[in-house]
Amino acid sequence: MVKSYRPRTLEEALKIRSETRCIPYAGGTDLMVRYRRGAGLAAGFDQPVLFIGQLAELTQIYEKNGELTIGACVPYREIIHQRHTPEILRQACELIGAPAVQNLGTPGGNICNASPAGDTLPPLSVLDANLTLQSLSGERNVSILSFFTGPGKTILRDDELLTAIHFRLPHFTxxxxxxxxxxxxxxxxxxxxxxxxxxxxxxxxxxxxxxxxxxxxxxxxxxxxxxxxxxxxxxxxxxxxxxxxxxxxxxxxxxxxxxxxxxxxxxxxxxxxxxxxxxxx
Ligand SMILES: Cc1cc2nc3c(=O)[nH]c(=O)nc-3n(C[C@H](O)[C@H](O)[C@H](O)COP(=O)(O)OP(=O)(O)OC[C@H]3O[C@@H](n4cnc5c(N)ncnc54)[C@H](O)[C@@H]3O)c2cc1C
Known part of the structure; x- marks a missing residue:
C-alpha cells in the first residue's frame, strides 16, 4: 500500500515535499502510465505520492498587465477556454490526448515530465515562458529553455514544486x-x-x-x-x-x-x- 498525502495549502505541500521527497501527482496522466502494473492492479508507486492538483494556489489562470499566469495544475480544458490563451498554445492543448486527458492533464506535468515530445514545450518556448519553482526556502524564476537538461531530466530540485508558468502576451503578425x-x-x-x-x-x-x-x-x-x-x-x-x-x-x-x-x-x-x-x- 503506497503512502499518499493530500495537502490543503501550497505551504503544507512544500513542507511534505521537503520532508519526504515524495512524487508530486498533478493529473496523473503520465504517472499512472509510468507506474502501471497491469489490468486490475493498483499502480506500483515506489515512493509516497503527493497530490497537488487540488491546491488553489496552483489552479489559477489569469491575465494581468499583459502577462498570462497559468498555475502549474490548471488542466488543459481550462487553458483552452481562457480567452487570453495565445492561439498556438490553445491549439497545442486541443491536440493533447483526447478530452479525458485534457480534463486531467496539466502543463506542469507536461513540463516536469520533460519528454522531448511534450506538446506544450514548443509553444511555451516561443512565448518565452518563465517558470516559478518554489520550495520552503523560497522561489526562483527560470526560463523554460533553461529548465530541461535532457530527456526526462530537469533542474527541478527534489524539495521544489513547479508552481506557475508566466509569459507576456505576444504581438506578432x-x-x-x-x-x-x-x-x-x-x-x-x-x-x-x-x-x-x-x-x-x-x-x-x-x-x-x-x-x-x-x-x-x-x-x-x-x-x-x-x-x-x-x-x-x-x-x-x-x-x-x-x-x-x-x-x-x-x-x-x-x-x-x-x-x-x-x-x-x-x-x-x-x-x-x-x-x-x-x-x-
Ligand atoms: C492517453 C494519453 C494521451 C496522451 N497524449 C499526449 C499528447 O498528445 N501530448 C503530450 O504532450 N502528452 C500526452 N500525454 C502525456 C500526459 O497527458 C501529459 O504529459 C500531461 O501534461 C501530464 O500532466 P499530468 O498533470 O497528468 O502529470 P502527472 O502525471 O501528474 O505528472 C507528470 C510528471 O511531472 C511531475 N509533476 C507534475 N506536476 C508537477 C509540479 N507542479 N511540480 C513538480 N513536479 C510535477 C510528476 O511528479 C511526474 O514526474 C498523454 C497521456 C495519455 C495517458
Missing part, C-alpha cells in the same frame, strides 16, 4: 503551430512546431521558432533567429538554404516506435521553410 502525429487524437508527436513572426515595413522585425520531438530537448536557436531578424522579406528565400543547413545541425531526432529519424528531420526542416515563407495569417 504571423503564427504557426503544427503537430505531426499518427492520428488526430491520442497520438504523441512525431514532430511538433510552434513559431511567431513579426513583419513590419517589408522587413522581418522578429521571429521565434521551436521544435519538439526532434532532439533530446526542445530546439530553439536565438542565434539562427537573429540571422533572419532585420532582413528584407524579399531576401528570406535566398537566406533559407544556409539557415536550414544550420537548423539541420540542431535537429537530431531518434528512430523509435512512432517514427524514424530521417522522416522527422525532413518534416522539421520543411515546417521551418514553409513558415518563414508564409504570408501574413
Amino acid at each position: 504571423v503564427e504557426g503551430y503544427r503537430k505531426v502525429g499518427t492520428r488526430k487524437a491520442n497520438a504523441l508527436s512525431k514532430v511538433s512546431f510552434a513559431a511567431f513572426m513579426l513583419k513590419e515595413k517589408e522587413m522581418l522585425a522578429d521571429i521565434r521558432i521551436a521544435l519538439g520531438a526532434v532532439a533530446p530537448t526542445v530546439v530553439r536557436s536565438r542565434e539562427l533567429e537573429n540571422r533572419l531578424i532585420g532582413q528584407p522579406l524579399t531576401d528570406l528565400a535566398k537566406l533559407l538554404p544556409e539557415i536550414l543547413e544550420s537548423y539541420g545541425k540542431l535537429i537530431l531526432p531518434i528512430t523509435d516506435q512512432r517514427s524514424d529519424a530521417n522522416y522527422r528531420k525532413t518534416i522539421a526542416l520543411r515546417l521551418i521553410e514553409n513558415f518563414v515563407l508564409k504570408e501574413e495569417s
Whole structure:
C-alpha cells in the first residue's frame, strides 16, 4: 500500500515535499502510465505520492498587465477556454490526448515530465515562458529553455514544486503551430512546431521558432533567429538554404516506435521553410 498525502495549502505541500521527497501527482496522466502494473492492479508507486492538483494556489489562470499566469495544475480544458490563451498554445492543448486527458492533464506535468515530445514545450518556448519553482526556502524564476537538461531530466530540485508558468502576451503578425502525429487524437508527436513572426515595413522585425520531438530537448536557436531578424522579406528565400543547413545541425531526432529519424528531420526542416515563407495569417 503506497503512502499518499493530500495537502490543503501550497505551504503544507512544500513542507511534505521537503520532508519526504515524495512524487508530486498533478493529473496523473503520465504517472499512472509510468507506474502501471497491469489490468486490475493498483499502480506500483515506489515512493509516497503527493497530490497537488487540488491546491488553489496552483489552479489559477489569469491575465494581468499583459502577462498570462497559468498555475502549474490548471488542466488543459481550462487553458483552452481562457480567452487570453495565445492561439498556438490553445491549439497545442486541443491536440493533447483526447478530452479525458485534457480534463486531467496539466502543463506542469507536461513540463516536469520533460519528454522531448511534450506538446506544450514548443509553444511555451516561443512565448518565452518563465517558470516559478518554489520550495520552503523560497522561489526562483527560470526560463523554460533553461529548465530541461535532457530527456526526462530537469533542474527541478527534489524539495521544489513547479508552481506557475508566466509569459507576456505576444504581438506578432504571423503564427504557426503544427503537430505531426499518427492520428488526430491520442497520438504523441512525431514532430511538433510552434513559431511567431513579426513583419513590419517589408522587413522581418522578429521571429521565434521551436521544435519538439526532434532532439533530446526542445530546439530553439536565438542565434539562427537573429540571422533572419532585420532582413528584407524579399531576401528570406535566398537566406533559407544556409539557415536550414544550420537548423539541420540542431535537429537530431531518434528512430523509435512512432517514427524514424530521417522522416522527422525532413518534416522539421520543411515546417521551418514553409513558415518563414508564409504570408501574413
Ligand atoms: C492517453 C494519453 C494521451 C496522451 N497524449 C499526449 C499528447 O498528445 N501530448 C503530450 O504532450 N502528452 C500526452 N500525454 C502525456 C500526459 O497527458 C501529459 O504529459 C500531461 O501534461 C501530464 O500532466 P499530468 O498533470 O497528468 O502529470 P502527472 O502525471 O501528474 O505528472 C507528470 C510528471 O511531472 C511531475 N509533476 C507534475 N506536476 C508537477 C509540479 N507542479 N511540480 C513538480 N513536479 C510535477 C510528476 O511528479 C511526474 O514526474 C498523454 C497521456 C495519455 C495517458
